[in-house]
Amino acid sequence: MDMKQIIEAENAKAEADLRRDYDALGEKLARRGVDIAALTRKAAAFGVAVPSWGTGTGGTRFARFPGQGEPANIFDKLDDCGVIHALTAATPAVSLHIPWDKADPADLLAKAEEVGVTFDAMNSNTFQDTGTLSYKFGSLSHTDAATRRQAIEHNIECIEIGRAIGSKALTVWIGDGSNFPGQTNMARQFERYLASMKEVYKALPDDWRIFSEHKIYEPAFYSTVVQDWGTSLLTAQELGEKAMCLVDLGHHAPNVNIEMIVSRLIHAGKLGGFHFNDSKYGDDDLDAGTIEPYRLFLVFNELVDADPAGLSHMIDQSHNVTDPIESLMISAMEIQRAFVQATLVDRAALAGYQQDNDALMASATLRAAFRTDVEPILQMARLQAGAAVDPVAAFRASGYRARVAAQRPVSTGGGGGIV
């Protein structure tokens, strides 16, 4: 059976129960003045891009334990991304990492069309050595002009590849920083970074955006050039209107109020997009919504409230102990769930309680939306789109992983494997 037949067979088992649950929820929401059909259409229209690199098993700086049937190249990765979208109808685009995913653009486009996805933001890679000059001591902010030039040219190459495959954005994250106080002049290093980014910005087409992604630390452990949203905002403001900030949920110190950062960036007109994941201690790259689902909801609460145009939603995760396809499907659905729950917030009531300084009822209004089990809405959106009511069950029933494991070369483990 092909995937479509598997989905139909699995959905046939689940449909009757789903319709009962959906009708019951519809009745409940109608009492709150919410039209479940309209909400289901919004859920169906919501999409989040999957990272090509997330389809392989990740690792830590200690080791990587490969899974079965790992993708050997970008075309295998696109096959996996196609399966994720076919089963969830929530991941219409894929974000590429260059040079990991470098291939003939015509072949990339043909494969994407075959599996039913498009391409989201391009990601450059200057945090490992890929050229003749080493990035050991930095890339876009390196003290050596030739090394900076190599990093600039690499980013421009990412734009060129992206143009050929229909991407409209470049995400720049650099690992540049220092490990010792005094190792670098922090002011000069940032100036060199800005000058390099201006060179990349010049090569950006008019209908493109460049995303500055901040991260508090790692691989540099004392100072990082783009360590926080303040530096990211400074960068975006200095570059110009096509430059925006990208918020990776795992790139902050523990307990930082990320939803407030989101609010500030929206105020500045500089919020460009997200890398969704979850975190317990640092940049853990855990599955979205598995550690702090309320925080994910609160981020979406800001987004639904302000409704900024043209945001890029992407997942950026490392799946070390699960099947990456299953983790990416669950994550996409959790992100979609947070969006739907945030859409349920009674905004008029909330504004009233805020105006009256009724902290208890304001907080209760948010939690009433968060506590609503919107699962039938997500399932119905998938059923109507021809995707799976239960994507993980359908994926396991399909035997896809065993099939590709028989075709793809065995992946080796070895040393560290952060992705």
Ligand SMILES: [Mn+2]
């Ligand atoms: Mn990221």
